[in-house]
Amino acid sequence: xxxxxxxxxxxxxxxxxxxxxxxxxxxxVLNMGPQHPATHGVLRLLxxxxxxxxxxxxxxxxxxxRGYEKLAEHCSxxxxxxxxDRLDYLSPLANNVAYVLAVEKLIGIETTCRVKFIxxxxxxxxxxxSHLISVGTFAMDVGALTILLWTFREREKIQDIFDVLTGVxxxxxxxxxxxxxxxxxxxxxxxxxxxxxxxPEKLDECEKLILKNKIFIxxxxxxGTISKDDAIQFGATGPILRACGIEHDLRRDAPxxxxxxxxxxxxVYSEGDALARFYxxxxxxxxxxxxxxQCLDKMPNESIRINVPKKVxxxxxxxxxxMEELIHDFMLINFGINPPVGEVYHSIESSKGELGFYxxxxxxxxxxxxxxxxxxFCNLQIMPKMIVGSMIxxxxxxxxxxxxxxxxxxx
Amino acid sequence: xxxxIKKKLQEKLSDYIIDIVEFQSDLTFVIKAENLTIIxxxxxxxxxxxxxxxxxxxxxxxxxxxxxxxxxxxxxxxxKLRIFLKIKIEDAESVPTLVDVFQSANWYEREVFDMxxxxxxxxxxxxRIYMPEEFQYHPLRKEFPLMxxxxxxxxxxx
Numbered sequence: 155x156x157x158x159x160x161x162x163x164x165x166x167x168x169x170x171x172x173x174x175x176x177x178x179x180x181x182x183v184l185n186m187g188p189q190h191p192a193t194h195g196v197l198r199l200l201x202x203x204x205x206x207x208x209x210x211x212x213x214x215x216x217x218x219x220r221g222y223e224k225l226a227e228h229c230s231x232x233x234x235x236x237x238x239d240r241l242d243y244l245s246p247l248a249n250n251v252a253y254v255l256a257v258e259k260l261i262g263i264e265t266t267c268r269v270k271f272i273x274x275x276x277x278x279x280x281x282x283x284s285h286l287i288s289v290g291t292f293a294m295d296v297g298a299l300t301i302l303l304w305t306f307r308e309r310e311k312i313q314d315i316f317d318v319l320t321g322v323x324x325x326x327x328x329x330x331x332x333x334x335x336x337x338x339x340x341x342x343x344x345x346x347x348x349x350x351x352x353x354p355e356k357l358d359e360c361e362k363l364i365l366k367n368k369i370f371i372x373x374x375x376x377x378g379t380i381s382k383d384d385a386i387q388f389g390a391t392g393p394i395l396r397a398c399g400i401e402h403d404l405r406r407d408a409p410x411x412x413x414x415x416x417x418x419x420x421x422v423y424s425e426g427d428a429l430a431r432f433y434x435x436x437x438x439x440x441x442x443x444x445x446x447x448q449c450l451d452k453m454p455n456e457s458i459r460i461n462v463p464k465k466v467x468x469x470x471x472x473x474x475x476x477m478e479e480l481i482h483d484f485m486l487i488n489f490g491i492n493p494p495v496g497e498v499y500h501s502i503e504s505s506k507g508e509l510g511f512y513x514x515x516x517x518x519x520x521x522x523x524x525x526x527x528x529x530x531f532c533n534l535q536i537m538p539k540m541i542v543g544s545m546i547x548x549x550x551x552x553x554x555x556x557x558x559x560x561x562x563x564x565x
Numbered sequence: 566x567x568x569x570i571k572k573k574l575q576e577k578l579s580d581y582i583i584d585i586v587e588f589q590s591d592l593t594f595v596i597k598a599e600n601l602t603i604i605x606x607x608x609x610x611x612x613x614x615x616x617x618x619x620x621x622x623x624x625x626x627x628x629x630x631x632x633x634x635x636x637x638x639x640x641x642x643x644x645k646l647r648i649f650l651k652i653k654i655e656d657a658e659s660v661p662t663l664v665d666v667f668q669s670a671n672w673y674e675r676e677v678f679d680m681x682x683x684x685x686x687x688x689x690x691x692x693r694i695y696m697p698e699e700f701q702y703h704p705l706r707k708e709f710p711l712m713x714x715x716x717x718x719x720x721x722x723x
Contacts, residue, residue, distance in 0.1 A: 216695035223680070224704055228711050259589050386617045386642070389669030400642065407645040496588040497624075499638065499647070512636070514624050525622040527638070532620075535672045564695060 181209055184546070188217045192295045192550040195560030197534070199553075203546060211541040211549075213534055218564040226524035230490035231257050231331060232467070234524070239325040241528065242562040244287050245280035247316070248504045250329040255410060256500035256511035257331050260493045261465050265332060268456035270411045271449045272338045275346070276319075276328065277411075277502070278442040278449075282353075283312045284505035285435045292432060292554035293364055296373050304360050308353060315345050331491065332466030333459035343450060350443050357439060374429040378540035378552040381426060388536040391529055392507025393438070394556065397431040399424035404503040415452070418445050428555035435557075438505075465491045490519015499527075506530050506557060530563035567592070570646055573613070578604055586651075593636070593649040598660055601637075601652060605666050608639055608648075615643045618663065621673035623681040627707040632656040633683055637663070654683070662688040680705035 182203045188196040196217035202209040222241065226234050238253045239246035251273045258265065265273075290305030313323045319342045320328040320335065328335050364370045380390075385398045395402055403420045405413040421437030423430035459466055467486055468479040495517045501510030507529030514523040533556055540552050571592065575582065581604055584595040596604060608616035620638035631653040640647045654660060662685040663670035672694060674685045679693040682703035692698065702709055702717060 216693075216697075219695040221704060224709075224711060262589060384668075387668045389617065389619055389667070389673075391619075402642045407642070408647070497593070497636075498589050498591055499649070508619065510620070510638075512620070512622055512638070523622075523624045525620070527620040531672070531676075532669065535669060 186549065188214075193553055194291065194558060196564075197553070197558060197560055199541075199549065201541070201546070201549065206546050208541050208544055208546060208549065211538040213537060215531075215534070215560075215564055218560045220565070222565045223524055223526060226521055228520065230487075230519050231493070231521065232486070232491070234521075235329065236325065236327045239327055240561055241526065241565070242284070242504065242506065242509070242530070242559045243324065244559055245284040245505050246324060246326045247276040247280040247320075247328055248284075248502065249509065250326060251277055251411075252500070252502045252504065252509045253511050254329040254331055255502065256498060256513055257491075257493070259500045260496065260498045260513050260515055261331070261491065262494070263332055263460060263462055263465060265460055266456045266458065267412070267454050269333055269458050269460075271453040272334060272458070273329065274411050274413065274416070275338070275446050275449050277504075278445050279312055279315065279346070281505045282439050282442050283309050285439050286312075288505075288554075288557040289360070289432065289435055292551075292557070293370070295550045295554040296370055298364050298367065298370055301360050301363055304356070304363070308356055311349050315342060315349060318342050318345060330459070330467055332462060337458045338453075346446065346450065350447060354440065354443060357436070361436060371429065374432060374551055374555070375427060376425075377428045377544060377548045378555055379425070379427040380536060380540055384536065384539060385426070388539065389532045390507070390536050391532065392503070392505070393431050393434040394507070394533055394536070396421065397423050397434045398426040404501060404508060408501070410500070410502060412449075412452075416445050416448050428551050431555045431557075465493075492517060492519055501527065504529060506559065506562070507533055509562075526562075526565055528562040528565060530558040530560070531565075534558050534563055566644065567646060570614070570644060570648075574648070577607065577611075591647070591649065593651050595651045595653070598652045598654055598658075601650070602661050602663065602666060604650065605637070605639075605663055609666060613644075614641055616641045616648070618667040618669050618673070619647075621663075621670060621677055623677045623683055623705075625681060625705065625707045630655070633658075633681060635660055635677065635683065659684045659686045661686060664688060679703065682706065 184201050184203055186201060187193040187198040198214040200212045222237055225237060235250060238249040241249050286305040286309045290302040294302040316326060317323050320326040380398060382398045382400060385395050399422060401420055401422045406420055418441045421434050423433055459469060463482045468483055472479040473483045493515045495515055497514045499510055499512045501508045509529055510527035512525040513521050516522040537556055541549055581596050581600040582594050586593040608614050616639040619640045622636050624634040626632055626634060633654050635652050637650040660683060662674060674688055675692060675694040677683050678691055679695055680703060685691060697718060700718060702714060
């Protein structure tokens with residue numbers, strides 16, 4: 155008698171029945187998540203296995219659905235800014251900027267040049283911080299633990315910059331309609347410069363640790379490969395699309411802020427596998443460093459709020475001393491900004507892909523409908539295509555390479 | 566570039582287009598629901614356009630006539646131009662699915678169905694995407710209260 159059978163026998167009593175399926179003959183359904191550490195949040199995957207090969211895969215979303223689109227209909231345009239932090243919680247500044255740009259497009263105002271440069275700096279710092287997490291956790295899922303500690307160390311420095319710049323580390327709520335909450339002080343400028351001076355070197359160290367590591371490359375190369383056509387058909391954006399050999403980046407294709415004045419490259423790889431996506435993210439961080447350095451150089455000295463009193467919140471110190479500003483502040487806070495009737499869509503290239511806000515206004519202080527086009531949601535849709543046919547241990551690699559943030563995917 | 570594309574679309578699809586709205590440089594074509602599949606096929610297959618579907622959303626106008634608007638967000642990587650198609654439908658009217666034209670429509674349509682209760686006929690897998698299957702309401706309809714409906718989601722049994 156086999157030892158396993160002995161164990162079953164000893165456990166058996168009149169109430170218990172054991173049925174042992176032959177796993178070679180049958181397929182098995184495995185539930186992965188929503189509490190699995192490699193699913194980066196609360197993604198649930200139902201996978202059907204034939205031995206160790208995945209036959210089919212069904213993602214199940216909604217475990218972090220908080221109904222932000224419904225909430226937005228009951229928030230004034232200013233009140234919704236803090237909610238955008240909670241969408242993609244790894245790069246809150248980029249969400250703030252994306253939302254505010256959409257509202258500004260709806261009103262038809264344009265901010266000062268200095269604000270645009272500071273917003274670009276914010277977006278790119280957010281991109282670096284998000285990609286550092288992505289790269290670190292991806293390597294950790296594959297088995298290289300050290301790099302996670304190293305990338306988190308670098309990310310901590312960015313969080314310190316955010317702390318001084320915005321006042322908080324994570325939920326920044328930094329942008330305002332028509333401007334910013336605070337100016338970028340010389341102290342922050344110095345901090346950013348110090349960070350950027352040492353960052354490429356540290357990134358090299360991280361790269362050296364894994365890019366010549368045979369185990370890591372064997373684990374990622376050729377895993378989760380998708381073709382160009384599939385990527386377009388499934389609406390993938392961001393690093394996934396660029397890893398398939400399509401040079402598409404909204405910073406270049408539909409320039410917003412001051413990206414058309416800046417000089418940067420768009421890293422493109424043609425393999426379309428997990429390793430290519432990893433390379434794209436590493437390269438993008440280097441490009442972001444280039445962009446921020448140019449911004450710090452070119453940034454003019456200007457006011458950080460434009461003077462449109464009916465739409466833009468006045469400076470705090472003036473509210474306490476001037477009657478007119480007090481009235482405008484009261485009206486803006488209590489009745490909202492009352493943008494013109496119409497529908498606009500504005501999207502930015504966030505770290506995950508195309509992050510867009512579609513706002514339908516009926517002229518009142520509240521948006522009639524606000525739709526978030528979240529890149530994680532759209533990128534997740536292509537994941538079954540990548541997973542089916544691969545081994546079960548590759549699922550972890552594929553999730554890491556897609557890099558979904560469930561706060562954004564579930565809204 | 567934009568004018569060129571606009572002109573081209575107007576020429577090719579003039580029979581199908583009801584109205585063209587341009588607001589803050591966003592171009593929206595209002596079309597009839599039954600022409601949706603033909604137009605999106607054309608947008609995808611024309612070698613000078615090569616549009617891909619980026620998003621689908623619905624707007625609840627909360628009126629007696631033409632209650633819902635469904636907006637399709639298209640982007641052409643080749644021309645770097647975004648256009649929107651909009652159809653207006655009645656409450657409880659079904660819309661043809663776009664899954665056989667764009668695979669990405671699958672989840673977008675599921676989301677619209679979940680949030681607004683708009684049905685897409687011939688959709689291969691029209692399940693709810695965020696809310697639980699047994700949930701009876703569609704939260705983004707205007708009559709659904711912000712605070713939710715008590716006891717509409719059952720607590721897990723132990």
